[in-house]
Amino acid sequence: MLLTFRVQNFRSVRDIQELTLLATPPDAGLAAPLIHGATVYVSPLAGVFGANASGKSTVLRALGTLRALAASGSDARDAARRFEPFRLDPASRLLPTRFEAEFLADGVRYVWGCAYKQGEVVAEWLHQYGRDRRAVWYERDRAGVRTLPRVRLEALALAVAADPSTTLLALGADAGHSFLGPVAAVLAAITTVRVAPGTRLVNDLEHLAPRWSDELTLLVSRAGLGIAGVDTAGEAVRLVHDARLGAQALGAYGESDGTIAWLDLLAALLPALDRGGLLIVDDLDAILHPSLAAEALRLLSDPELNPGRAQLVFAARAVPPTIADTQRWYAVKSDGATRLAREPADQGLAPGELAHELWLAKHTPPP
Incomplete structure (x- = not known):
């Protein structure tokens, strides 16, 4: 289960932005027991709302890129080649893109992250958290890879030294590594579902x-x-x-088109309710009737119907009435950069404002 996601210097995101799915017990989330006996509560839903071009899709695309960087070596190489920094600030073009995810795998809490530039992973880290302490499985930068001896990553460390365009976690997934494989599988289970017009x-x-x-x-x-x-x-x-x-x-x-979109969403959602995983849906309400979208959200929010503790991160234009305040995030822009906020910003046009500007442009004589 995804607990927290952070992104920096990716497309319209300049500064570090954090999307959290941690919830306050007892009724705001799904209970997830930890291996050392504690329990965390995690929200099954996170909705990102905002005006056109505010960066809603960028946040979801960042999650999809995180998945690519962790899933397999070839996917990671492709993602690193598609380096897309914040381009409205010249300094940002020289800095790496950074992703970090905090998540649960088999009752253990992990933090995995990486930083990459054009075709090169410049930093990567994987930490495990117990009740009272943190274990650094590995940390990697241009100086080399430092690993926890019991994790046995020597061969993979040599591989990433020879090929810095991929991640050590992705190579571990490809090799079926006994430690890294199950960790990578959680991030590889992130699935993008297409429900927008034209998917037919x-x-x-x-x-x-x-x-x-x-x-x-x-x-x-x-x-x-x-x-x-x-x-x-x-x-x-x-x-x-x-x-x-x-x-x-x-x-x-x-x-x-609406029927096809509903079927595609259900075909991905129903298996996830049983086995778990994170679904990403952009423009949830672009083609689905609001009542159908609300039903999908209800399925995820019911612990009895969602025994696998599946999660959904989605973007939409309107806020569904069934989603809690703590599950709402708003993408807003300031100085051309997207930030995630808990409250919406007034970025819309007043009624008739755009038409009025066009009328003025047509009827104002040139100087």
């Missing part, structure tokens, strides 16, 4: 056939979409609709 161009219903379940049929047929059932007899999934002459099955391109 790449996501047909056929890709859902191997993952179809009775729970998915139930949620689809009860969603007020006019769907009476599902035909999965063939290789493709076809939704059965009520019609004047009886039930009729439609193919994928007979369905609305």
Whole structure:
């Protein structure tokens, strides 16, 4: 489970910004027991809201990049090559991008982070926290890699010395390392779900056939979409609709974009409720009806329906009424840089302001 995420010098983010999912017990989050007997409470939801171009998508994209840096060596190399610093400040272009995540893996609390520039990971660290102390598994910079002897990272340390464009954690994941593999798996389970308009161009219903379940049929047929059932007899999934002459099955391109988006979200969400993991959804309300988006949030917030303690970090234009104040974050801009705040900023246009400016421009004679 993700506890805290920090990002610095990435796209529209200049200074360190922190997104936390730690919650205050007992009713604000899901209970997560630690291996040494303590319990932390973690929110299953974090919503990022704000005006257009405020940086909502940047925060979510940063989480996706963190996943790439930890998941595999090839993904990490690709992410490091796509160095995207804050470009409105000349000094920021010379500084590395930094990511850091605090998370739980098998009841143990870890902090992993890295800093990278164009094609080079310049720093990386992995720390484990117990009840009273911190164990430094490894720390890496341009001077070398310092490791905890019992973790046995000598071969991987030599590999990153020869290839500084990847992360030691990603190499550990590739090698199935007994210590690093399970840690990397938590970050590799971060999944980006596409529910924006146009996803039907790449996501047909056929890709859902191997993952179809009775729970998915139930949620689809009860969603007020006019769907009476599902035909999965063939290789493709076809939704059965009520019609004047009886039930009729439609193919994928007979369905609305909203229906396709709801199916894609559910197909990722339902397995996560059982096994856990973090889902990222940008523009949650761009195509989904607010009532459907609210239902997805309710599924995650119910401990009985979410035994795997799955989490969702999403961006949206409007704040759903079902999300708590502590689960709301607002992306606001100051001096061109995005910051995360607990309160919204007044960055909108007054009614008619833009049209008035256009009228003035057209009717004001030149000097």
